[in-house]
Amino acid sequence: MIERAYLDDARTGQGLARLEAEVARLMALFAEAGAAKVDPAALQPAEVLLDLYGEDIRARAFVTSDGEREMMLRPDFTVPVVERHMAHGAEPARYCYAGRVWRRQDSGASRASEYLQCGFELFDGADPAAADAEAFALFARALQGRGLQPATGDMGLLFAAIDGLATTDDRRHALRRHVWRPVRFHRLLERYASVRHPKADLVSEVGDDPLPAVRAAGRAVGKRSAQEVAQRIKRLVRDAATPPLADIEVDLIEALLDLRAPAAQALTKLRDLARESTSLAPAVDRFAARLEALDTRGVDVHDLPFEGSFGRTTLEYYDGFVFGFYAPERPDLPVIASGGRYDALTRALDAAGGGVPAVGGIIRPEALLALEAGR
Numbered sequence: 001m002i003e004r005a006y007l008d009d010a011r012t013g014q015g016l017a018r019l020e021a022e023v024a025r026l027m028a029l030f031a032e033a034g035a036a037k038v039d040p041a042a043l044q045p046a047e048v049l050l051d052l053y054g055e056d057i058r059a060r061a062f063v064t065s066d067g068e069r070e071m072m073l074r075p076d077f078t079v080p081v082v083e084r085h086m087a088h089g090a091e092p093a094r095y096c097y098a099g100r101v102w103r104r105q106d107s108g109a110s111r112a113s114e115y116l117q118c119g120f121e122l123f124d125g126a127d128p129a130a131a132d133a134e135a136f137a138l139f140a141r142a143l144q145g146r147g148l149q150p151a152t153g154d155m156g157l158l159f160a161a162i163d164g165l166a167t168t169d170d171r172r173h174a175l176r177r178h179v180w181r182p183v184r185f186h187r188l189l190e191r192y193a194s195v196r197h198p199k200a201d202l203v204s205e206v207g208d209d210p211l212p213a214v215r216a217a218g219r220a221v222g223k224r225s226a227q228e229v230a231q232r233i234k235r236l237v238r239d240a241a242t243p244p245l246a247d248i249e250v251d252l253i254e255a256l257l258d259l260r261a262p263a264a265q266a267l268t269k270l271r272d273l274a275r276e277s278t279s280l281a282p283a284v285d286r287f288a289a290r291l292e293a294l295d296t297r298g299v300d301v302h303d304l305p306f307e308g309s310f311g312r313t314t315l316e317y318y319d320g321f322v323f324g325f326y327a328p329e330r331p332d333l334p335v336i337a338s339g340g341r342y343d344a345l346t347r348a349l350d351a352a353g354g355g356v357p358a359v360g361g362i363i364r365p366e367a368l369l370a371l372e373a374g375r
Helices: 002-010 013-032 046-052 055-060 078-088 128-142 155-163 169-178 182-193 211-215 226-240 247-258 263-274 281-296 343-348 365-373
Strands: 043-045 063-065 070-073 093-102 114-123 149-154 260-262 305-307 321-326 337-341 358-363
Touching: 013 093, 013 114, 013 128, 013 365, 043 046, 046 070, 046 078, 078 093, 078 114, 078 343, 078 358, 114 128, 114 365, 128 281, 128 321, 128 337, 128 358, 149 155, 155 169, 155 247, 155 281, 169 182, 169 226, 182 247, 247 263, 260 263, 263 281, 263 305, 343 358
Parallel strands: 149 305
Antiparallel strands: 043 070, 063 070, 093 114, 114 358, 149 321, 260 305, 321 337, 337 358
């Protein structure tokens, strides 16, 4: 229970004083960058917000009731901050916060179910590349001298490649949904690239209307209605008749996921890949603009690590630039800081559907102090 042990140390005696000082330092740095402090309630309405988180967070949320509606302990700050901004904010805007979040963990897991986050969120559509660079440079400055290794990625590249596939909307939607689960994603990609669909025999005899067969199959089990099951069978029938993905399309996605290089070198390789896919070109242009903005902020893009698969096991609302800072010599500790771009989340919480380009991230001060204490 390493993580729980260092959390206990950080919340008592001198550890608590150091923790409070570290939180104050981070919040002062964020305020210096123009951020207004916000403090979303610990209990949040569950009905709407749970739908905005990915499946992993939904499964780990602490859900309760206030007697009238379902509530949850906040599993992060970004969603309630976005909700607040879309209801009351004006662009551009910067926010900062510090407080506890709660996420269920598996029985016996070493990860804590309650921990502290300090965060910064930036809403500005004037120049998204400059906003990405501002957020990353701010976190790099906050963690300077701590011996941390940065990591960067770009979910927008992978989504662009998926959206450009010459296949059905159902298949593109499935790949986008499961991009956060690497094993499931690769199984889907292999299946969609196969000439012989593995479920072709299963669905070949249901006919145009599978509902009668579903109703005749016996007593219903589970929460799905007969109509929902029939619709699922129809999708399987359509999918079994869909031509396989072209090898060049599969190779493009695999090349993106396998790409590991300093960011400046990665751009050269991405330019080569974009020649094979017109859908990828705009995302590569955004990548290039971000590198220019990072360079302007003093970030050495020739040494900045980039991984095409980075970010696939983080929060599912990230849809562009993603970054993290971690301690390579301390695998027992969680990622010290993480963040990214989440434009689609703002659109989901905008009544008009327009949204505001946004980027942000969090630092775990308890983990940061544990790192220093272990040296």
